[in-house]
Amino acid sequence: MHRFNQRIASALEQRQEQGLYRTVNCLRRGQDMSVQFREQSLLNFSSNDYLGLAQDPVLVAAWQDGLSRYGAGSGASPLVTGFHSPHQHLQSQLAEWLGFEQALLFSSGFSANQALLFALLQEGDHLLQDKLNHASLIEAGMLSPASMRRFAHNDPSSLERLLSRVPENSPKLVVTEGVFSMDGDLSPLADIAHVCQQSSSMLVVDDAHGCGVLGESGRGSCNFAGIKPDILVVTFGKAFGLQGAAILCSHDVAEYLVQFARHFIYSTAMPPAQAHALSAACGIIQRDNWRREKLAEHSDSLAQYLLPDVEIVNTQTPIKPLMVGNSERAVKFADKLRQRGLWVSAIRPPTVPANSARLRITLTAAHKDTEIRALAQAINEVWHEE
Template sequence: MPRFKQRIDQALGERHAQGLYRQRTCLARSASQTRGPNGALVNFSSNDYLGLAQEPELITAWQDGLSKYGAGSGASPLVTGFQEPHRALEAQLADWLGFERALLFSSGFSANQALLFALLQSDDLLLQDKLNHASLMEAGSLSPATMRRFPHNDTRALQRLLTRSDSVAGDRLVITEGVFSMDGDLAPLAEIHTLTQAHLSWLAVDDAHGCGVLGEEGRGSCDFAGIHPDILIVTFGKAFGLQGAAILCDQDTAEYLVQFARHFIYSTAMPPAQAYALGTACQLIRRDQWRRDKLAELSALLSKQVDPAIALQPTPTPIKPLIIGDSERAVAVSAALRERGIWVSAIRPPTVPANTARLRITLTAAHSQADVVALANHINEVIHD
């Protein structure tokens, strides 16, 4: 047997034995419901926090974009892929979020990797929160810089690392998420920003789960914390209801990335119709404060309805982790809820630390109060079963 085959068989067997085997489920979604193999489900695992993915105004905008600009961009941004909808969206994002420039990417994963691979050199130091997204951790470990991880949201540990590195020859970059996707908690951005300024370091914030949800007009975690980072990464697959990402920065940094970020240079640009629709998503996010207000109301309702003895974590975001601990138990609880018409995914290691398997409950503005009450009642019954 070829060694690749042996390696694959062994790895799959170990994943099964550990109770960590991942499987896809093919779903069908309409404006009102998600359908699985066994019927209709109320989806509490979506990152569509503002309910824009099924918003008729946004769907119409994408259809209009297709009629005006066709289906695909046809090339990378530096060939013929950069078109008027891309230019307009970049300008709109920069104006809204308060930066000189924005650059578009096809995904948050590629944006994060483009940034770290292009920006960092061998004598630089990269400091990351231990719970940062896999895209940031992988890029940091593969970059030429030295990477250090500080305990989650521990600003004292970050200060020690910065103080010890004050004499390094290269530059220092601190990067954190604004909202942590598995815990729903916020980074202490004001404190981190103060530290980076005091130690002449740059601060980058990945606000994939905060932009659209927090801050004035949905400007995100940094606006909520009252800071302005050197670099901001936002993604469009969450509150924007679509897909893609952008890096926001100053003029020179943007031009540097255009010249040296391989993910930008060699990837086909996002479809112009999608960029056109994203412009409408930006408008809806800024305009519709009621969506954020509804998320706050539903969050309070869920906390009130779930039995206090159940380990539902209080958070200031739509992400509500219910810590189970054991991976097999988390999968079993998720399956029991699915049988009751509730879709809540079980999240297991290595996505989360060992012994912290959980149900990752997410609320959206598309949920009703009745949906949330039903969710809480089913959780109470299943957990105590």
Template sequence: MSESSLTRCSKSIGFDERISKALSDRATKGLSRSLIASQGGNTTELIRNGQKLVNFSSNDYLGLANDSELIEAWQRGLSLYGCGSAASPIVTGFSSAHANLESALCEWLGFERAVLFSSGFSANQALLFTLLEESDVVYQDKLNHASLIEAGILSPATMRRFKHNDDSHLSSLLNLYEHNCGSSLVMTEGVFSMDGDMAPLNALNKVIGDRAWLAVDDAHGIGVLGKEGQGSCAAQDLKPNVLVVTFGKAFGLSGAAILCDASTGDYLTQFARHHVYSTAMPPSQAYALTKALEMIKTQQWRRDKLAELKSVYSENLSRFEQVIKTETPINPIIIGEAEQATKAALALNKAGFGVTAIRSPTVPSNQSRLRVTLTAAHSVDQVKSLSSCLEVTLQGLN
């Protein structure tokens, strides 16, 4: 064996030790995660390990992910455009289906440009990596999604995190950096994925004034809130400088778009690496997304159904202090310790309900929780049964 081969082998031991220790530490803390093949994860009836569960862990808020009308649209898109896009948008990956989707999004949400991405994660990272320079400051809500926090940390800008939904703390940070020579960006979510609460967008915008741009990631609000499902910003009668919408929740598909003015859209088209150098979403998918947008706009009954189910869910659970009241389909139940949250989730699974325990590092270590999500595809009886089982489960933890 050559000396160079020996050198390579000895260096690799460090990775072995690091990986082993990390996995061991996570297992000791009861925080290990597992991939389990499931059937029906995009429906209300989930089959996992041979067990049938009523699925209350999906983000398919409007019940579109397995809707026959939307399935037919994607099949029609496949007939028209084939399977993949075969290239990045700048090369040959941008089709009339993509252009039609962008145009429909702009008309619906009131922006000049929509730039498409393959995921919400890449859209968020592209936005921050492309806009921010070393002299800039980005202010982020403390509970922003990992894609945003990571992008802020890795960007050349200075990042400051303000207390969750706290416009006063944001104001103090803006005052602290008011003489900064660069640009400023305030980044928040419209609806927070683990807490289900909404950002006070008007209060934030008021303290921002003309000192910064406001960007909103509305992954969990679009389709659900506001007139025609236009999302958190429309519900609060506000138009941010930049809006990120994703298609993996209420749209029932996948992908994302950044909505902005024409100049910012052109800038992203030129410089956003996640857009320029990544294969475009399939045109058949863009075709189906345009159909999903039409369904979201016109099928108000889906949002009405969510409101009905929310009322049924809350009726028997409001007396439990662990059950956090929200105005969205996301319903956190704060348990505390990871072991207790896992125990509660397993009890619900055993009773036939697919509810997930959310633990550190997704949420703080003392804030482990159950995350119950409602969809328009659920029935009233399913939600009643879950509520009754939750009553028993929570009483057993006390």
């Protein structure tokens, strides 16, 4: 057996023994928020489709219209022949809506984050990240030539202390998320922005889970906090109901990324039909305030229907972690909910810290109040069985 095969077999066996083995489940999307799994119909409470756009007939029609106009694929990277009029329109639309000079499109949030950090950071730079930032950001920081430190989660004082140890004239980049995907909590962006201003640090905010959900007309967590970062990353796989990402920035930063961001230069551009559909999604997000109002109603209803001793974190976002602690218990909890017709994913280490396994419940505007009530009833039952 090759040494690589031995290593692979050993790692898989260890992951099994730790109760952390992951599997890819093949689902078939049903009507509204239901999914089919092994012939069972389940209500889906693990989707990031916060505004319910992924199956919205208007958005589906927009993508079909884009296909009929522009074909299936872009055919090349943006710098060759892959950049088309729908891409340009979407970039302008995003920049105007979110208040930046320029937007640059990417095929995923992971690639956008890594492209940004790899292109910006050089040896001698200092990168400071929230300890719970997304894996794409932490990995990029670790692999970059910059010196990276992680400040305590959502703690501006910790950030300030770390920055005080950095030479005054050194380039400093601070990166945080607007909404943290596993806990659903908001970053104290106003305080972090103040620390950055006082220390002459550039601020980057990844608002994957805030854009579309928070702020005026869904402008996101930065608008909600009343700040404007130097660079904003938004993704389209959550509230937009589609896929992809954009970096919002100044003209100079955008031009710099076009020259030096390898993920942009050497990746095939997203299909123009997809960009066309994303423009439609952008318009829906701005117009349909009722979707955000529905999310707020569902949050209030879930808190009302759950028994007081259920350890759910009451957040300002559609992400509602149900803290379980033990990984095995989290899996059993999820299985019992599945038996009751509910799909709620168990999240375990290393995605979250040790002993903080949880059920990551997500609400969407497409859920009905009766479905929220059914979820709460099932959680109440299973919680007291454990």
